[in-house]
Amino acid sequence: MKKSLYGLKQSPRAWFEKFTQSVKKQGYTQGESDHTLFVKYTPGGKITILIVYVNDIVLTGDDVTEMVKLRRNLAAEFEIKDLGSLKYFLGIEIARLKKGISVSQQKYVLDLLQETGMSGCRPADTPMDPNSKLWEKGGHTCRHRKIPKVSWEIDLLGTYKA
Amino acid sequence: MHAPYEEHLDAVYRILRYLKAAPRKGLLFGKTNDRNVAIFTDDWAGSITDRKSTSSYCTHVWGNLVTL
Numbered sequence: 001m002k003k004s005l006y007g008l009k010q011s012p013r014a015w016f017e018k019f020t021q022s023v024k025k026q027g028y029t030q031g032e033s034d035h036t037l038f039v040k041y042t043p044g045g046k047i048t049i050l051i052v053y054v055n056d057i058v059l060t061g062d063d064v065t066e067m068v069k070l071r072r073n074l075a076a077e078f079e080i081k082d083l084g085s086l087k088y089f090l091g092i093e094i095a096r097l098k099k100g101i102s103v104s105q106q107k108y109v110l111d112l113l114q115e116t117g118m119s120g121c122r123p124a125d126t127p128m129d130p131n132s133k134l135w136e137k138g139g140h141t142c143r144h145r146k147i148p149k150v151s152w153e154i155d156l157l158g159t160y161k162a
Numbered sequence: 163m164h165a166p167y168e169e170h171l172d173a174v175y176r177i178l179r180y181l182k183a184a185p186r187k188g189l190l191f192g193k194t195n196d197r198n199v200a201i202f203t204d205d206w207a208g209s210i211t212d213r214k215s216t217s218s219y220c221t222h223v224w225g226n227l228v229t230l
Contacts, residue, residue, distance in 0.1 A: 099192050124179035129172075129176055
């Protein structure tokens with residue numbers, strides 16, 4: 001049993017199957033369109049929500065007692081690690097502010113700028129030039145199509161040194 | 163994309179320059195008293211040259227953007 005949960009190619013499926021059974025047994029309902037979403041309503045109109053992505057689980061809701069109970073039960077059945085309040089999920093940074101919850105992707109953006117050689121570029125206040133006419137025919141055929149990445153970056157350097 | 167032109171690549175560079183200006187910009191899911199779902203959309207078949215759709219939409223739940 002242990003081997004099929006952690007060591008084989010079909011393990012993720014077996015793990016998720018076992019996880020689903022465990023969570024359902026604790027009174028959670030599996031989402032019909034998103035099967036990795038589990039919801040439990042508790043008396044008093046409180047709600048606990050759980051979503052799974054591969055081996056990451058996000059747990060939220062307004063029923064603190066239920067959340068503690070679920071965490072304890074899961075820890076008894078699975079190898080889990082509580083990472084505290086949500087800070088990072090699917091490459092998205094999450095911050096709790098007084099006015100709400102903010103999500104951003106700073107790391108992703110910086111990596112993207114690095115990858116495209118744009119780390120030192122001149123910043124722009126808006127994402128699009130209001131005068132660009134992308135829909136008109138007869139533009140200049142893109143030189144960059146299917147050109148290997150290295151020459152693409154050299155070309156970029158040329159553009160931005162000017 | 164079936165006919166990428168130099169102009170399209172320039173548009174992409176412009177987006178990257180925008181990201182450079184605000185790499186931490188994101189979405190705020192604020193506390194609201196709004197309990198509605200709101201959906202906004204613009205022109206359908208908006209392109210006068212080929213009548214292809216140029217429209218977009220965005221949906222808000224409880225005053226916060228959820229899809230775009």
